[in-house]
Every structure is written in structure tokens, then in C-alpha cells.
Amino acid sequence: MNRLLPPLLLLSCLLLSACATNPVSGRQNFVMMSTDKEVRTGAQMHPQIVQQYGLYNNQALQKYVDRVGQELARVSHRPELNYRFTLLDSPVINAFALPGGYIYITRGLLIYLNSVDQLAAVLGHELGHVTARHSVQQQAAAGAANIGYTIGSILVPGLGSAGVSDLFNVVSTGILRGYGRDHELEADRLGAIYLARAGYEPEAMIDVIRVLKDQDSFAAERAKAEGREHQGYHGLFSTHPDNDDRLHNVVGTAAALAEAGPRKGLDKSFLSRLDGLVFGDSSHQGIRRNNSFYHKSLDIRVQFPDQWTLENSAKQLTARAPEGSAVMIMLSDTRPENLTPLQYITNTMKLKPLAGHQSLDIKNSPGASIQTKIPSRSGIQVGRVSVRYLGETAYIFLGVPKDQNQLSTYDSEFLEAARSLRRLTPAEAKLAAPLQVHLITANSHTRISQLAEGSAITNYPEAQLRLLNQLYPDREPVPGQTLKIIR
Numbered sequence: 098m099n100r101l102l103p104p105l106l107l108l109s110c111l112l113l114s115a116c117a118t119n120p121v122s123g124r125q126n127f128v129m130m131s132t133d134k135e136v137r138t139g140a141q142m143h144p145q146i147v148q149q150y151g152l153y154n155n156q157a158l159q160k161y162v163d164r165v166g167q168e169l170a171r172v173s174h175r176p177e178l179n180y181r182f183t184l185l186d187s188p189v190i191n192a193f194a195l196p197g198g199y200i201y202i203t204r205g206l207l208i209y210l211n212s213v214d215q216l217a218a219v220l221g222h223e224l225g226h227v228t229a230r231h232s233v234q235q236q237a238a239a240g241a242a243n244i245g246y247t248i249g250s251i252l253v254p255g256l257g258s259a260g261v262s263d264l265f266n267v268v269s270t271g272i273l274r275g276y277g278r279d280h281e282l283e284a285d286r287l288g289a290i291y292l293a294r295a296g297y298e299p300e301a302m303i304d305v306i307r308v309l310k311d312q313d314s315f316a317a318e319r320a321k322a323e324g325r326e327h328q329g330y331h332g333l334f335s336t337h338p339d340n341d342d343r344l345h346n347v348v349g350t351a352a353a354l355a356e357a358g359p360r361k362g363l364d365k366s367f368l369s370r371l372d373g374l375v376f377g378d379s380s381h382q383g384i385r386r387n388n389s390f391y392h393k394s395l396d397i398r399v400q401f402p403d404q405w406t407l408e409n410s411a412k413q414l415t416a417r418a419p420e421g422s423a424v425m426i427m428l429s430d431t432r433p434e435n436l437t438p439l440q441y442i443t444n445t446m447k448l449k450p451l452a453g454h455q456s457l458d459i460k461n462s463p464g465a466s467i468q469t470k471i472p473s474r475s476g477i478q479v480g481r482v483s484v485r486y487l488g489e490t491a492y493i494f495l496g497v498p499k500d501q502n503q504l505s506t507y508d509s510e511f512l513e514a515a516r517s518l519r520r521l522t523p524a525e526a527k528l529a530a531p532l533q534v535h536l537i538t539a540n541s542h543t544r545i546s547q548l549a550e551g552s553a554i555t556n557y558p559e560a561q562l563r564l565l566n567q568l569y570p571d572r573e574p575v576p577g578q579t580l581k582i583i584r
């Protein structure tokens with residue numbers, strides 16, 4: 098699975114060449130950092146991860162994820178590290194590890210799992226990357242490959258760390274790249290061993306890879322139906338088919354360590370823990386529907402251009418034009434008392450208009466917008482900055498084309514998005530409520546297509562229900578089976 102490696106870390110690890118012994122292979126590896134350095138690096142990055150994704154606000158579920166992870170860590174090759182397993186509040190399907198024992202799973206991945214063994218498989222795989230010190234090795238490689246790569250972070254005073262965010266550097270570079278086939282296989286092998294040692298089913302490793310592969314098939318179907326090109330969604334899939342002989346070998350070897358017994362399969366007590374889990378966007382981070390963004394507690398709605406994709410994090414909303422040719426980010430700040438929106442741009446953000454400014458005053462909401470040069474880590478980027486005040490909040494919109502000469506192509510879209518900000522209508526307030534998992538028991542008449550008709554899922558409800566219950570692409574539940582539905 099992917100891991101997240103912020104750019105600062107990339108640069109800093111170019112300077113590292115401490116010797117350390119690989120705890121799994123026992124060999125010396127010159128690219129490794131010391132355990133101390135690993136732990137410090139993880140501890141330094143952890144707050145940034147939490148800030149970017151947000152913690153899922155459910156103590157019982159957080160504790161449960163950590164407990165399962167700790168059981169595996171205890172029987173791992175590096176039991177002495179201080180591990181922390183965290184459930185992130187993101188609809189994105191992901192799990193990753195930082196150096197030093199920080200391991201993450203998103204609720205977006207958790208919701209597709211159906212047994213505690215599968216959860217243990219995800220955590221065990223990431224744990225394998227940590228115990229084999231893959232992240233550290235990969236960092237050096239990724240760093241070398243990324244020398245000279247342009248990092249499009251915006252550095253604007255007054256926006257704090259929220260403004261320091263990658264614009265064009267998210268998925269396509271080494272930053273979120275997988276580890277490569279050998280490392281993935283090794284993580285699976287180690288994960289399977291830890292599963293066996295801790296009393297879980299090593300075969301769950303294969304189940305999880307199937308879950309991810311089904312997601313990829315669904316994404317491909319969907320892209321085809323919508324006339325888009327399917328971009329390999331998870332680095333893991335290209336390197337890691339579930340019919341991989343080597344994978345079955347390593348899992349089989351681990352399974353031989355485990356006590357013989359029938360496979361447990363679906364796990365009702367695990368599923369009951371997922372009752373109420375948020376599906377898709379959560380209301381406190383805002384809900385995306387088509388290309389609109391609704392935020393209930395802020396009481397706002399914003400419309401972004403068709404075909405753009407929206408990514409939501411705890412701190413900001415990012416909209417990307419097709420092929421990443423332009424990016425818009427939306428942030429919020431407390432409305433300053435004595436500054437107009439234009440003064441906010443020029444005084445607080447310290448940005449100067451290239452030409453004049455445009456008023457964005459709309460009813461009781463003052464606003465201003467300028468074309469400007471935005472300082473970023475890679476130099477100056479030409480773009481548009483708009484600020485709108487609504488209630489007690491200042492909303493900041495930064496729009497930047499990837500090609501500096503293309504501002505005129507995207508300029509009206511940058512402006513339109515800033516103009517579209519307004520209060521929710523009563524009907525939209527309903528849209529701004531999150532969807533959640535509920536559990537039902539299938540009987541002999543239960544069909545997924547029927548459940549899909551009454552589902553609150555707007556896009557592809559039948560496929561989604563099958564994915565959630567591991568019945569993709571066309572299986573039906575057996576009578577008595579506990580099913581996740583979405584309401």
C-alpha cells in the first residue's frame with residue numbers, strides 16, 4: 098500500500114547515510130537512518146498527518162484499531178519500537194506507515210473490510226514495511242529520483258501550515274508511490290507471519306489484496322462508463338496481483354505456522370463495530386456531491402468547474418482540473434475585524450495585484466480578487482487569489498495553472514468558484530449530512546440490486562454495496578449473512 102512521504106522529509110534524508118542493521122535480514126544497510134532518527138522523523142511527521150487527514154472521532158474504534166495493531170507489533174521483528182496505530186478520518190482508501198512505528202489506516206479502507214483478520218492483515222502489511230525498514234530505504238531512492246523536481250507548495254504569510262501544501266506533487270511523483278514489487282511482497286510475507294503468530298488468519302492478506310483489486314476493477318468500470326481514462330489507482334495493483342504465486346507461497350508458509358482450523362470468514366463482532374461508520378465525506382469536513390461542496394457547520398456551498406476533482410482534507414479543499422493542469426485550493430480563516438477583503442490579501446497575505454483588483458461583493462458578503470504572483474517553494478507562481486467574507490469567516494481561494502502561461506485559460510473558472518460561495522438552502526442542508534453504515538441480516542430473498550434501490554448512495558449504489566460486503570462483482574449474500582448497508 099502507499100505511504101505518504103512529505104517533501105521536507107525527502108530533502109532531509111538525502112543527507113543521511115548512517116549505518117544500521119536491518120532487523121529482518123540482519124544485514125547492514127548504508128542508506129538506513131538510526132532507530133533514533135527514525136523515531137524522531139515519525140514523531141515529527143505524525144502531527145502533520147493528523148492535521149492533513151484528521152483523526153476519526155470515535156474513541157472505541159481508535160482503541161480497537163490500536164489494540165489489533167499492538168497484538169501484531171508485539172510478535173514482530175521490532176517489538177521494542179513504540180507503535181501507534183491510528184484511524185484517519187478520510188474517505189480515501191489508504192493505509193501507510195511512517196518511520197519509527199507510526200501506522201495509519203483510513204476509515205475509507207476500514208469500511209470495506211469484513212473481519213478483524215482483514216484489519217490485522219492491513220496493519221500487519223504496514224508493520225512489515227516498518228520492521229523491514231522499507232520506508233527508510235525507499236526514502237533515499239525517492240529522494241534521489243526527485244532531485245530538481247518542482248514542488249508547488251504555496252508559502253503565503255497568514256495561512257500558516259495550511260497554506261504549505263503540495264499543489265502538483267501529490268500522486269504522480271515518488272511521494273505517494275508504492276514500494277515496488279519486492280518490498281510489497283516482503284511486507285505481505287512479514288505481515289502474514291505476524292498474523293499467524295498473533296492468532297489471526299494469514300489468508301486474510303489475500304482477502305485484502307482482493308478488496309483493493311475489486312476497487313481497482315470498479316474504478317476502471319466507472320472510468321469507462323464515464324468516458325474517462327482509468328489511471329491505475331493504487332500503486333499496489335500493478336505490482337501485486339492476487340493470483341501471484343509468490344504471494345500465495347509466502348502466505349501459505351505463514352499459514353503453516355498458524356494452528357489448523359476452519360477459516361472464520363465474515364466476522365459479525367467486527368462488523369458490529371463498523372455500525373455508524375461514516376461512508377464518503379464526513380459532515381465536519383464538508384460533503385462533496387458532484388462538483389459542489391457543502392459544509393453544514395460553516396453553512397456554505399461552493400461550486401467547482403465540471404470535470405474537476407475535489408479532494409477534501411481537514412485543513413483545506415483542493416480542486417484539480419483534468420490532468421492536473423490547474424489547481425484551486427480553498428481555505429478558511431477568522432474574519433479580521435478591521436480589514437477589507439482586499440486589505441486581507443495585500444496586508445495579511447502580503448500579495449500585490451499584477452494589475453487592478455475585482456470586487457466580489459455579493460449581498461452581505463464582501464469580497465475581492467486579484468491576479469498575483471504567489472511565492473512557493475519552487476519559486477514564484479502566477480495565479481489568482483480571491484477572498485470572500487461570509488459571517489465570521491474569511492474564505493480564501495488560490496488558483497494556479499500548472500503552466501505559468503495558462504492563467505487566462507483558467508482565470509474565469511478561478512473567479513467563478515470564488516463567486517459561487519453562498520449559504521446553504523434548506524434542501525442543501527440535508528445533502529450536507531453524512532452517510533453511515535447500518536447492519537442488516539440477509540434472508541433468502543435479499544438481493545443486492547433491491548437494497549441498491551433504497552440506498553442513500555447516489556453513485557453506483559449496487560456496485561458500492563457489493564464492494565462493501567465483498568460480493569463484487571455479482572455475488573449475492575447467503576441467508577443469515579450480516580450486511581453493511583448505507584443510510
Ligand SMILES: [Zn+2]
Pocket residue numbers: 098099222223226276281284
Ligand atoms: Zn505496502
